[in-house]
Amino acid sequence: MTAALPRRRVLIGASAAVAVLSVGGIATGGGAPKPLPPAPNPRAPGVPARRPGRRPRPVRLLGRDRPASPLWTYGDDPLTVIRVRRGDTLEARLENRLPEHTSIHWHGIRLPNPMDGVPYMTQPPVEPGGSFEYRFALPDTGTFFFHPHCNTVEQVGRGLAGVLIVEGDETVPYGADVLCLLKDWRLDEATGGFLDFLTDAGAARNGTFGTVRSTGFGPAPTVRMPAGRDVRVRILNLDVTRVSQVGVVGAEAAVIATDGNAVAPFPLEAWRMGPAMRLDVVVRAPAPGATARVVDYFSKDIVTLMTLVGDGTAPDRPTAFDPAPLYAPALPEPDLRRAEILAFDFGSTAGDLTVAAPNGEVIDLGLSLCLAPGTFWAINRQSWPERGHEYPPAPLAELALGRSYVFELRNLTPHMHPIHLHGHSFKVLDSNKVDRPVHWADTALLTPKERMRVAFVADNPGSWMFHCHIIEHQDTGMMGYVTVA
Numbered sequence: 001m002t003a004a005l006p007r008r009r010v011l012i013g014a015s016a017a018v019a020v021l022s023v024g025g026i027a028t029g030g031g032a033p034k035p036l037p038p039a040p041n042p043r044a045p046g047v048p049a050r051r052p053g054r055r056p057r058p059v060r061l062l063g064r065d066r067p068a069s070p071l072w073t074y075g076d077d078p079l080t081v082i083r084v085r086r087g088d089t090l091e092a093r094l095e096n097r098l099p100e101h102t103s104i105h106w107h108g109i110r111l112p113n114p115m116d117g118v119p120y121m122t123q124p125p126v127e128p129g130g131s132f133e134y135r136f137a138l139p140d141t142g143t144f145f146f147h148p149h150c151n152t153v154e155q156v157g158r159g160l161a162g163v164l165i166v167e168g169d170e171t172v173p174y175g176a177d178v179l180c181l182l183k184d185w186r187l188d189e190a191t192g193g194f195l196d197f198l199t200d201a202g203a204a205r206n207g208t209f210g211t212v213r214s215t216g217f218g219p220a221p222t223v224r225m226p227a228g229r230d231v232r233v234r235i236l237n238l239d240v241t242r243v244s245q246v247g248v249v250g251a252e253a254a255v256i257a258t259d260g261n262a263v264a265p266f267p268l269e270a271w272r273m274g275p276a277m278r279l280d281v282v283v284r285a286p287a288p289g290a291t292a293r294v295v296d297y298f299s300k301d302i303v304t305l306m307t308l309v310g311d312g313t314a315p316d317r318p319t320a321f322d323p324a325p326l327y328a329p330a331l332p333e334p335d336l337r338r339a340e341i342l343a344f345d346f347g348s349t350a351g352d353l354t355v356a357a358p359n360g361e362v363i364d365l366g367l368s369l370c371l372a373p374g375t376f377w378a379i380n381r382q383s384w385p386e387r388g389h390e391y392p393p394a395p396l397a398e399l400a401l402g403r404s405y406v407f408e409l410r411n412l413t414p415h416m417h418p419i420h421l422h423g424h425s426f427k428v429l430d431s432n433k434v435d436r437p438v439h440w441a442d443t444a445l446l447t448p449k450e451r452m453r454v455a456f457v458a459d460n461p462g463s464w465m466f467h468c469h470i471i472e473h474q475d476t477g478m479m480g481y482v483t484v485a
């Protein structure tokens with residue numbers, strides 16, 4: 001490929017939680033997020049060749065003295081973390097050393113459609129031994145991640161997921177900046193090997209849960225924090241199934257970003273995070289030697305996800321906890337008065353596993369390339385019949401480029417569905433069930449029977465996937481796409 005811009009190697013890779021000092025910025029007071037300053041001159045970080053699955057990487061997820069598990073990874077480290085700045089151009093070369101085809105979807109990034117990483121839809125699948133060059137500018141700051149988009153339940157289940165942080169949103173310096181990456185694993189306790197990633201019983205209900213929870217691909221870590229300082233914790237739910245309800249015990253905490261997008265800071269009581277959702281939180285680090293915990297309340301017993309320990313000496317004059325907002329996301333504001341309203345029903349199928357192709361052929365969804373042998377879910381009564389690009393299904397909607405839309409997302413089921421739209425971020429407006437502040441997101445959690453309104457400007461041309469991010473629901477039919485032209 002040709003690279004007109006200078007390349008720069010970036011440091012990638014970290015296991016467990018990383019704690020690094022964040023860079024300083026322009027101090028502001030509290031209140032609503034202010035507009036972003038212009039991006040610095042673009043540069044092109046060249047990401048060293050990713051070599052997923054060159055051989056499974058043994059990682060001791062079960063414990064130090066227990067058998068290792070054979071992970072598929074994006075590099076030599078179990079977890080790849082890429083840190084770049086807004087305005088940078090990301091270059092990443094995917095070399096597929098897996099026994100099956102793959103691709104990389106850059107979740108939440110507003111990038112050109114051919115870079116979106118959906119096999120058959122936006123690019124050919126990268127076959128074993130093949131490669132693909134991703135190259136795109138990063139228009140937004142925030143906490144993002146990347147993952148495959150076919151046989152996802154197994155590929156992510158085996159470890160293929162990485163973190164992409166786009167810096168430049170901070171208006172004040174934080175005492176630390178740590179990742180709190182949540183992911184479960186389906187492991188055989190005796191051998192460390194993987195259990196079935198998808199079960200019919202799970203796929204038809206809330207998904208098949210992992211047997212081992214992890215934070216940063218390891219046991220819940222204890223992280224030392226500068227005592228009494230405000231620190232940034234980036235929480236990512238990268239599990240394929242589990243919905244967590246996160247909170248902080250033992251310290252003051254406020255939400256400053258949802259799915260990477262700044263929000264006017266509000267106190268974190270408990271925030272429900274479906275798979276793929278991210279939450280940036282500012283925590284006032286505990287006094288020297290004292291501890292605070294990031295926890296999941298959505299469990300029989302409260303689960304500790306990360307422990308923060310105050311380190312060093314506390315500031316002489318502690319200030320009241322009043323986190324400054326991040327810079328506001330540079331997203332187009334939807335025109336709600338003129339927006340077209342479209343309804344999407346998220347429901348289950350009546351067991352019909354066949355669809356008619358345009359040429360009259362009847363396709364068995366169970367034989368499709370990216371679906372499990374069974375289809376349980378649908379959007380607007382349509383299941384995804386992916387069977388190569390010869391038979392694309394009809395889009396769920398055809399959107400006009402530049403027009404504002406309100407999507408009314410209606411959950412007809414008694415299960416939760418985190419709904420993700422590619423290529424755009426949307427504003428979560430309101431709901432008939434859950435009281436949330438208005439915020440920007442790329443993935444919205446529909447609770448049972450909930451109706452939620454989200455709005456956005458369809459400003460990115462292409463065919464964009466629109467699907468549930470409980471991957472077993474996605475893999476068994478709750479997936480479709482919209483076109484923007």
Ligand SMILES: [Cu+2]
Nearest residue numbers: 417468470473
């Ligand atoms: Cu779902």
